[in-house]
Amino acid sequence: MARAFLLVLDSLGIGGAPDAARFGDEGADTLGHIARHRPLRLPYLAALGLGEACRLATGHVPPGLAFGRPRGAFGCAAQRSEGKDTPSGHWELAGVPNPVPWTVFPRSSPCFPPELIAALCDEAGLPGILGDRHASGTAIVSELGEAHLRSGKPICYTSADSVFQIAAHEGAFGLERLWAVCEVARRLADPWRIGRVIARPFVGSPAEGFTRTANRRDLTMPPPAPTLLDRARADGREVISVGKIGDIFAHAGTGVEVKAEGNHALFDRTLEGMRELGEGGLLVANFVDFDTLFGHRRDVAGYAAALEAFDARIPELVAAMRPGDGVVITADHGCDPTWPGSDHTREQVPVLAFGTAYASGSIGRRTSFADVGAAISRRLGLPAPIHGTAF
Numbered sequence: 001m002a003r004a005f006l007l008v009l010d011s012l013g014i015g016g017a018p019d020a021a022r023f024g025d026e027g028a029d030t031l032g033h034i035a036r037h038r039p040l041r042l043p044y045l046a047a048l049g050l051g052e053a054c055r056l057a058t059g060h061v062p063p064g065l066a067f068g069r070p071r072g073a074f075g076c077a078a079q080r081s082e083g084k085d086t087p088s089g090h091w092e093l094a095g096v097p098n099p100v101p102w103t104v105f106p107r108s109s110p111c112f113p114p115e116l117i118a119a120l121c122d123e124a125g126l127p128g129i130l131g132d133r134h135a136s137g138t139a140i141v142s143e144l145g146e147a148h149l150r151s152g153k154p155i156c157y158t159s160a161d162s163v164f165q166i167a168a169h170e171g172a173f174g175l176e177r178l179w180a181v182c183e184v185a186r187r188l189a190d191p192w193r194i195g196r197v198i199a200r201p202f203v204g205s206p207a208e209g210f211t212r213t214a215n216r217r218d219l220t221m222p223p224p225a226p227t228l229l230d231r232a233r234a235d236g237r238e239v240i241s242v243g244k245i246g247d248i249f250a251h252a253g254t255g256v257e258v259k260a261e262g263n264h265a266l267f268d269r270t271l272e273g274m275r276e277l278g279e280g281g282l283l284v285a286n287f288v289d290f291d292t293l294f295g296h297r298r299d300v301a302g303y304a305a306a307l308e309a310f311d312a313r314i315p316e317l318v319a320a321m322r323p324g325d326g327v328v329i330t331a332d333h334g335c336d337p338t339w340p341g342s343d344h345t346r347e348q349v350p351v352l353a354f355g356t357a358y359a360s361g362s363i364g365r366r367t368s369f370a371d372v373g374a375a376i377s378r379r380l381g382l383p384a385p386i387h388g389t390a391f
């Protein structure tokens with residue numbers, strides 16, 4: 001029985017979506033702009049059709065990604081969900097577009113509803129909060145870390161996504177306490193339709209500087225309908241979720257959840273999962289560094305190097321495949337490191353499918369990420385989802 005593997009390169013957009021102007025992102029192109037600043041060496045991704053996927057999205061192939069005749073199925077996909085956030089992108093890839101906009105907080109300061117903050121402080125026993133505005137996580141922790149240590153008040157901030165982020169020092173505030181505060185915030189945030197509450201622990205001191213740790217925790221609203229993962233589990237299939245997938249899907253249908261820090265370790269866990277996954281199973285992995293370490297931090301060189309490191313390991317992925325396996329490499333949104341600000345960008349994403357499950361050649365421009373979930377459903381012999389057209 002066929003096995004399926006869905007690998008999400010978090011934030012690898014390949015050019016503005018048809019509705020990018022509505023999000024202020026007309027002209028954004030994560031991969032294209034990186035390649036123009038620093039020519040890329042991605043021989044394996046290029047061979048799978050990444051350059052041709054870019055041509056479908058933007059009309060041109062970025063420098064370094066030309067390849068004569070790709071060896072896999074390739075295309076690009078636009079998003080239908082009302083948002084450019086991580087959960088919406090992943091849910092739509094799994095066959096469930098998010099039809100209702102999330103609550104996004106205004107760019108005023110303070111930005112959070114006072115009644116929400118009052119309830120949080122009361123129920124979580126907090127002396128107050130710091131921040132209360134849109135901010136880059138690393139910047140606001142650097143700015144307010146010392147005040148946090150003095151006052152015991154957590155640092156609360158948001159972004160262009162529907163997020164309520166709470167940062168606190170692991171030692172002085174306590175990691176378990178931070179997670180407990182976020183649990184309270186998640187419950188209070190539900191009526192406001194806030195997509196994610198994120199715990200952002202950090203360590204360090206004013207003298208040495210502050211560093212965020214790997215103990216981040218995302219508390220996400222559950223998808224509005226059964227996803228590909230739910231349907232696989234309901235059919236008795238084994239599901240392995242690598243990286244942030246468990247958090248992104250609110251632990252619904254995510255099966256065995258495997259955590260790791262950094263893209264290299266996530267790739268290791270993916271290979272281990274490929275060796276362990278039973279026939280008819282599904283593995284979904286998220287490679288978060290592209291987004292958190294390089295896209296949001298506007299690190300073009302770092303993003304390029306991370307792409308090349310991922311590309312260099314693709315032969316290991318191919319070697320781990322069995323006859324009948326199908327792999328899809330895609331993304332959930334963009335995060336153009338050359339774009340103003342530090343937020344996600346509304347972009348098309350590449351869809352690269354390979355293995356005996358998929359014939360080589362163009363699958364064209366797809367009008368929904370849900371086509372990915374539909375294709376995987378068909379390959380696994382699951383009932384066709386409501387959304388998406390299989391390629």
